[in-house]
Amino acid sequence: MSAKLPDEKPSEAELRLAWRRAATETRAVLRQADAAWARHSCPGSAECCQLAVTKRPPWLWPSEWKVLEERLARDRRPVPPQRGDGACPLLDAEGKRCTVYEDRPLGCRTFFCARIVGPSKLPAEETNALLERLKALNLEADDEAAPRSITAWFSPHPDPLPRGGEGATRR
Numbered sequence: 001m002s003a004k005l006p007d008e009k010p011s012e013a014e015l016r017l018a019w020r021r022a023a024t025e026t027r028a029v030l031r032q033a034d035a036a037w038a039r040h041s042c043p044g045s046a047e048c049c050q051l052a053v054t055k056r057p058p059w060l061w062p063s064e065w066k067v068l069e070e071r072l073a074r075d076r077r078p079v080p081p082q083r084g085d086g087a088c089p090l091l092d093a094e095g096k097r098c099t100v101y102e103d104r105p106l107g108c109r110t111f112f113c114a115r116i117v118g119p120s121k122l123p124a125e126e127t128n129a130l131l132e133r134l135k136a137l138n139l140e141a142d143d144e145a146a147p148r149s150i151t152a153w154f155s156p157h158p159d160p161l162p163r164g165g166e167g168a169t170r171r
């Protein structure tokens with residue numbers, strides 16, 4: 001087997017494997033976020049998912065989008081279209097419940113909401129460390145990777161995952 005030169009581009013198969021690995025590591029980060037925020041909760045009103053109202057969409061690294069794509073594929077669902085009310089397309093039809101709750105991105109787990117319930121001390125340090133880990137694992141998969149808002153991920157674009165990701169079908 002010949003050794004790869006440092007500037008040789010990875011193959012499609014290598015990129016797919018890299019993003020699959022990044023998605024697996026991302027799930028571990030998400031579990032750690034749940035552990036860090038275990039003493040906090042919210043009413044689960046889905047108000048934070050009304051993105052046209054809050055104007056504060058979560059920002060997702062490509063590996064978080066990959067986790068969502070894999071979830072939708074497991075559920076045999078296509079990537080949903082944008083909603084007319086501007087809420088997150090991953091809400092159910094009534095706009096009340098996240099349909100990918102167990103796989104939701106990091107930003108959806110960190111209670112950026114005034115209705116948070118729990119200890120006044122927030123796990124800011126742990127959250128910052130997890131954000132750094134998320135950034136690092138994405139840059140390991142692709143040194144040009146960058147986060148974008150969840151709204152932007154749902155906008156039609158030709159290559160949802162930069163350089164070789166497996167983008168799901170979109171409408």
Ligand code: SF4
Nearest residue numbers: 049088090091098108
């Ligand atoms: S992914 Fe789920 S929790 Fe996050 S904004 Fe969308 S519906 Fe809400």
